[in-house]
Amino acid sequence: xxDFDWKHLLKRxxxxxxxxxxxxxxxxxxxxxxxxxxxxxKRGRELEGQARFRMVEQGFEEVCVLFxxxxxxxxxxxxxxxxxxxxxxxxxxxxxxVIFGLAAMPERSKLPNKNRxxxxxxxxxxxxxxxxxxxxxxxxxxxxxxxFLVARDREQSGKLDEIAIGVIDAxxxxxxxxxxxxxxxxxxxxxxxxxxASIVSPSETGLVRLKAKVKPFVPPESPPExxxxxxxxxxxxxxxxxxxECA
Numbered sequence: 001x002x003d004f005d006w007k008h009l010l011k012r013x014x015x016x017x018x019x020x021x022x023x024x025x026x027x028x029x030x031x032x033x034x035x036x037x038x039x040x041x042k043r044g045r046e047l048e049g050q051a052r053f054r055m056v057e058q059g060f061e062e063v064c065v066l067f068x069x070x071x072x073x074x075x076x077x078x079x080x081x082x083x084x085x086x087x088x089x090x091x092x093x094x095x096x097x098v099i100f101g102l103a104a105m106p107e108r109s110k111l112p113n114k115n116r117x118x119x120x121x122x123x124x125x126x127x128x129x130x131x132x133x134x135x136x137x138x139x140x141x142x143x144x145x146x147x148f149l150v151a152r153d154r155e156q157s158g159k160l161d162e163i164a165i166g167v168i169d170a171x172x173x174x175x176x177x178x179x180x181x182x183x184x185x186x187x188x189x190x191x192x193x194x195x196x197a198s199i200v201s202p203s204e205t206g207l208v209r210l211k212a213k214v215k216p217f218v219p220p221e222s223p224p225e226x227x228x229x230x231x232x233x234x235x236x237x238x239x240x241x242x243x244x245e246c247a
Contacts, residue, residue, distance in 0.1 A: 006096070006097075006098050006144055006146065007184075007187070009091040009092050009097060009098045010091065010098060010100065010146070010165070011067060012185060013067065014063070014064070014067040014069075015165075015181065015184065015185060016185070017063045017066070017067065018059075018060060018063050018064075018148060019163055019181060021056075021059040021060070021062075021063050022056050022059060022060070022148075022150060022160070022163065023160060024059075025052065025055040025056045025058075025059045026052055026055075026056065026150075026152070026158060026159070026160055027158040027159075028055060029048055029051040029052035029055050029056075029158070030048055030052075030157045030158030031158065032051060033047050033048040033051060034157070045157070048157065049152070052152070053104055056102065056150065057086070057087065057102055060087065060089075060102045060148065061087040061089065064087075064089040064091075064100065065089070067091075068091065069089030069090065069091055069100065070089065070090045070091075071087060071088075071089060071090075072084065072088050072089075072090060072099070077099070077120050077121065077123065077124065078090070078099075078142075078143060079142070080120075080123065082120035082123060083116070083120065084116070084117040084120050084121065085115075085116060085117050086101060086102065086115075086117040086118075087101075087102070088100065088101045088117070088121060088145075089101075090143070092143070096142050096143060096144070097142075097143045098143065098144060098145075098146050099121060099124060099143050099144070099145045099146070100146050100147075100148065101117070101118065101121055101145065101146070101147050101148070102147065102148050102150070103118060103147045103148070103149055103150070103166075104149075104150050104151070104152070105149050105150065105151040105162070105164075106151070107151055107154075107161070108151045108161055108162040108164070109162075109164075109175075109178060110151075111168065111172070111173075111174070111175070112147070112149065114172055118147075118168070118172070119172060121145035121147075122145055122168050122169065122170050122171075122172050123145075123170055124142070124143050124144055124145040124170075125144055125145055125167060125168065125169055125170045125176065126170040128144065128167070128169065128170070128176050129169040129170040129171060129176070144167065145167070145168070146165065146166070146167050147165070147166045147167070147168065148163070148165065149162075149163065149164040149165065149166045149178075150162075150163055151163075151164075162180060162181075163180070163181040164178055164179060164180050164181060164184070165177070165178075165179050165181065165184045166178045166179075
C-alpha cells in the first residue's frame with residue numbers, strides 16, 4: 001500500500017497498551033454515568049458516548065507519548081497549512097512516518113464520521129489513492145494518515161464491539177486498509193526462527209522427554225503379568241498357594 005513499512009512504526013507494545021487503556025476508559029465512562037449522572041437511559045447513553053470519546057482520546061494521547069509519539073506542532077499537518085483539532089501523533093524519524101489518530105466508528109468496518117481534523121489527515125493519503133495529479137500540486141509520498149478505530153458495543157454499556165487499524169483514502173470514501181486488532185497484532189508478532197530438534201540437547205530445551213512405553217505401577221501384592229512365547233498372559237496368584245494360573 002505504501003512504499004515503506006509503515007506497520008513497523010506502530011510497535012506491538014504501543015498497540016497493546018492502547019487496547020488496554022481504551023477498554024479501561026470505555027468501562028470507566030459507563031460506570032461514571034451510571035453511578036453519578038442520575039440521568040434516564042437515553043440521556044445517560046448520550047452523555048456516556050461523549051465522555052467515552054474524550055476519556056479514550058486523552059488515554060490515546062498519553063499512551064502514544066509514552067511510546068515516543070510526537071504531537072503535531074501547532075496543530076497543523078506537516079508540510080501543509082491544514083489545521084487539526086484532535087491529538088494526532090507522529091511516529092517515524094526523518095524519513096516517511098505515520099500520523100496516527102483516533103476515531104470512533106458507528107459500527108465495525110464503517111467509516112468514522114468526517115470532521116475537519118480527519119479530512120485534513122486523509123490528504124496525506126493522496127498518493128495511495130488512484131488519481132491524476134496534472135499540476136503536480138498534490139501531496140508527495142511521505143507520511144501517511146492511520147487511524148486507531150473503535151466501535152462501541154450497542155448491546156452492552158461499557159464494552160467495545162471492535163478495535164481496528166485503518167487507512168482511509170484521500171477522498172474519504174473507503175478504507176484502503178482495515179484490519180481488526182487481533183489480525184494486525186498477529187501479523188506483527190515476533191516469530192523466532194525455530195531451532196531444529198536434532199541440534200538441541202534436552203538440557204538446553206528444559207523439556208522432559210517421556211519414554212515411548214511406560215510400564216504401569218503394579219503393587220507388590222499383585223505381581224506383574226508374564227508373557228510366554230504364545231503371547232498369553234499369566235500371573236502368580238497368592239490365593240492359590242503360588243500356583244501359576246491363566247489370567
